[in-house]
Amino acid sequence: MQLMRSWLFVPGNRPRMIQKAPTLGADVIVYDLEDALPSAEKATGRRLVAEALEAPPGGSLRYVRVEADPGRGLEDARAVVRPGLEGLVLPKVSEVSHLQQIDAALGTLEAGTGMEPGSVRILAMIESARGLLAAPAIAAACPRMVGLFFGAEDFTLDLGVFASDDEGPDEMVYARSAVAVAAASRGLVAVDRIVPEFRTLEPLAADCKRARRLGFGGKGVIHPRQIACVHQAFAPSEKQVEKARQVIRDFEEAHREGAGTIQVDGKMVDRPIVEKARRLIRMAEAAKSDQPD
Numbered sequence: 001m002q003l004m005r006s007w008l009f010v011p012g013n014r015p016r017m018i019q020k021a022p023t024l025g026a027d028v029i030v031y032d033l034e035d036a037l038p039s040a041e042k043a044t045g046r047r048l049v050a051e052a053l054e055a056p057p058g059g060s061l062r063y064v065r066v067e068a069d070p071g072r073g074l075e076d077a078r079a080v081v082r083p084g085l086e087g088l089v090l091p092k093v094s095e096v097s098h099l100q101q102i103d104a105a106l107g108t109l110e111a112g113t114g115m116e117p118g119s120v121r122i123l124a125m126i127e128s129a130r131g132l133l134a135a136p137a138i139a140a141a142c143p144r145m146v147g148l149f150f151g152a153e154d155f156t157l158d159l160g161v162f163a164s165d166d167e168g169p170d171e172m173v174y175a176r177s178a179v180a181v182a183a184a185s186r187g188l189v190a191v192d193r194i195v196p197e198f199r200t201l202e203p204l205a206a207d208c209k210r211a212r213r214l215g216f217g218g219k220g221v222i223h224p225r226q227i228a229c230v231h232q233a234f235a236p237s238e239k240q241v242e243k244a245r246q247v248i249r250d251f252e253e254a255h256r257e258g259a260g261t262i263q264v265d266g267k268m269v270d271r272p273i274v275e276k277a278r279r280l281i282r283m284a285e286a287a288k289s290d291q292p293d
């Protein structure tokens with residue numbers, strides 16, 4: 001099971017951060033050629049990111065966020081599609097046709113660089129009302145799709161909602177939930193918004209908890225300090241693992257004796273609950289094997 005809990009954004013024009021990124025333990029590094037990059041820095045950014053992709057594989061997966069504009073986005077892709085690249089993050093996706101064009105263009109670029117056809121994956125950012133309404137179709141756009149990302153800042157901008165410090169836990173719950181459901185409908189990972197606050201980790205920890213309950217499998221992060229917090233939030237706790245093991249044990253025993261449902265600690269347990277327990281164990285094992293010795 002490939003863990004994709006933390007997606008660390010790294011501005012594509014900052015050599016120090018690019019150099020540091022592979023040492024930080026993020027599941028995924030996203031070299032950014034979009035929002036984080038002033039346009040005068042574009043050529044430098046493309047070159048630095050292409051160089052970073054030349055490092056030997058292993059450790060974090062490497063993605064690049066390209067520009068939303070189809071022409072400039074394609075130029076970005078041309079500069080970075082090469083062995084070492086796991087996938088592209090496409091911002092502001094609102095139409096399936098855009099993804100189909102990128103899919104075809106990637107096919108040509110892969111052929112030109114000797115990469116396996118279809119090997120460059122796509123994470124689509126849903127960050128507008130139109131994008132949200134098209135999310136189920138976007139998730140199904142092509143076999144390259146790996147996940148959907150909920151981009152909150154641009155989404156609230158599109159809706160005319162201003163950020164406030166007294167945001168409640170239910171803010172944007174419909175949109176976030178819709179993205180998580182659309183991703184799950186195709187077996188993709190749902191990645192939740194970034195939390196810009198990085199000096200204190202409480203807001204991030206609380207937001208991770210809500211995201212996980214909505215069905216997200218990971219979160220965008222912008223600072224090294226946020227990575228461990230996200231990993232902890234998206235890995236099952238010891239207590240959950242223990243409980244899941246008990247559920248599986250008791251159910252399998254009852255099953256052998258011909259029962260389809262049982263009770264564990266006064267709660268009914270049937271097939272989907274056992275499946276969830278098995279999934280939780282797989283997640284816990286993947287998280288464990290990921291930890292440095």
Ligand code: COA
Nearest residue numbers: 008009010011016017018020021032035036194222223224
């Ligand atoms: N990737 C890799 N390294 C990073 C990093 C990142 N996203 N953010 C910070 N670091 C490094 C810094 O280089 C610094 O390392 P050093 O002291 O060894 O040089 C260390 O982590 C601590 O950084 P700190 O001083 O606390 O933060 P900062 O003031 O340098 O940077 C931000 C703060 C927010 C500007 C920076 O984290 C950032 O640019 N994040 C990404 C933003 C982004 O990509 N936004 C668009 C997508 S949402």
Ligand code: MG
Nearest residue numbers: 035091151154
């Ligand atoms: Mg954005």
